[in-house]
Amino acid sequence: MDNFVKTLSRSYTGALASALALLILAGCATTDIPESPDDRLERIAELQQRLTVNPNNPEALRDLGIIYFQSSRFYLADSLLTESLKHESRDAKTRFYLGMAQESRGDTAEALETYIHYEDYSALTPYRNLMQGRYHALSQAVISNQFQTLLAREQELTQNDITENSIAVFPLQYNAQNPEYATLGPALSEMIIIDLGQVGRLRPLERIRIRALLNELEFAESPMVDASSAPRMGKLLSSNHIVSGSYGVSGEENFRMDVADYDALKAEQSATISESDELANIFKAQKQVVFALVNEIGIELTPLERERIERVPTNNLQAFILYSIGLEKEDALDYRAALVYYNQSSELD
The missing domain is CATH 1.25.40.10 (Tetratricopeptide repeat domain)
Incomplete structure (x- = not known):
């Protein structure tokens, strides 16, 4: 611990x-x-x-x-x-x-x-x-x-405080009008974290640590991290890689996800990784983003790591939406409500 x-x-x-x-x-x-x-x-x-x-x-x-x-x-x-x-x-x-x-x-x-x-x-x-x-x-x-405590001594932090191959995935921002899918950000970010956790050479940070930092910095309403704020996040989280981005559902339920990786040790930001597909294929698109991220970082996956990442937790989109709402409630420390949504998600799946 x-x-x-x-x-x-x-x-x-x-x-x-x-x-x-x-x-x-x-x-x-x-x-x-x-x-x-x-x-x-x-x-x-x-x-x-x-x-x-x-x-x-x-x-x-x-x-x-x-x-x-x-x-x-x-x-x-x-x-x-x-x-x-x-x-x-x-x-x-x-x-x-x-x-x-x-x-x-x-x-x-x-x-x-x-x-x-x-x-x-x-x-x-x-x-x-x-x-x-x-x-x-x-x-x-x-x-x-x-x-x-870290914020109080932020000026003392340097790149030497960053842990190599650690990676922080920030909540994805929703960029669309349809409110039905606005709650998917936490669950999509969580899936990316879980998938990156299958890669033996990476050390994903827990979502709770990222949420706590956002709360301290009062970023809760807009958790997007860009090239200007990523270096600071890397030092505060001691994280080598900072992943942030957005997603949206538009038109005839077309899904799109855009993310970028900022390497805090190299002080470089990757080109934007974009994937789009029908909403029914949301998990396929999310997996492709993970594969592209790992490739961008420069890691070659083993067959077993690739197989584990390809596993889909559910094929029920509504169950996934309920799970994501549960994550939001958990972040707000409303555990009773979170449990209700988690149970509803399990019943549908």
């Missing part, structure tokens, strides 16, 4: 409160935790008695940890929930509350390490979605802090 800062900034306070509210809205709040102080003390005594009989009882450790978490005794909650997880690592509820306790006591790095395991749990448990939401929210906030 990246060198995430190890202190919880004030900006996380609102996000943490939102997570607690989301917990209640999602119907995940434990109904067996007493509300009144007297009942809570009685419940604590009961759980402590169970632990006297069996100190390794994971359920008793978990429930006692949750009570202490809700009582703002975060260090004690952390200790109990950590112990519970040692004895029952498959319990998503325990892991979620452990992450919340770690956040609340200010250890962001530990919380991220806890939440990152959300994929180990069934999609049927709501705690998986809650952990995923907290992981992405914390990651975005931490990355934002990192960029604030």
Whole structure:
């Protein structure tokens, strides 16, 4: 994992409160935790008695940890929930509350390490979605802090800070009138990032880092990067290659994509790479753009890399549109809405 800062900034306070509210809205709040102080003390005594009989009882450790978490005794909650997880690592509820306790006591790095395991749990448990939401929210906030630090020392950055063969793909700008396809930019950029990730000699940057930088620079409404802004982006992202461009759907559903690569180490911008086709062949056009980009960078693909890039994630355009809307919602930290669109996309595909 990246060198995430190890202190919880004030900006996380609102996000943490939102997570607690989301917990209640999602119907995940434990109904067996007493509300009144007297009942809570009685419940604590009961759980402590169970632990006297069996100190390794994971359920008793978990429930006692949750009570202490809700009582703002975060260090004690952390200790109990950590112990519970040692004895029952498959319990998503325990892991979620452990992450919340770690956040609340200010250890962001530990919380991220806890939440990152959300994929180990069934999609049927709501705690998986809650952990995923907290992981992405914390990651975005931490990355934002990192960029604030970089911006403060921007004048000190040089080409020596750029990582060779790293590549950042910025959101594609929509250049057409039909609003139906205006949301495809995030998903098209994401597909390019995923495809470039199949090339062993390239190091694509995560979309979340690029979005965080755009937010810090207040580029959110117009994420286009050109020859004048690309050098700065390369230094701030430590990225060798900066890819930006646009797409459009016009006429009888004709699709067009135009991108260019700026090499921050050579201080050179490539000629524009353009692909057009019927909208029904949008994925074919996107793949051709990737192949042209790789060729422009000067990398010869292996047969296996080419085969992996050629794989199409879906043939359903509507599913792709819904997926892209989900990405937009995720970027806005609206994880509940994002999940709705992702589920709708999966149902159509």
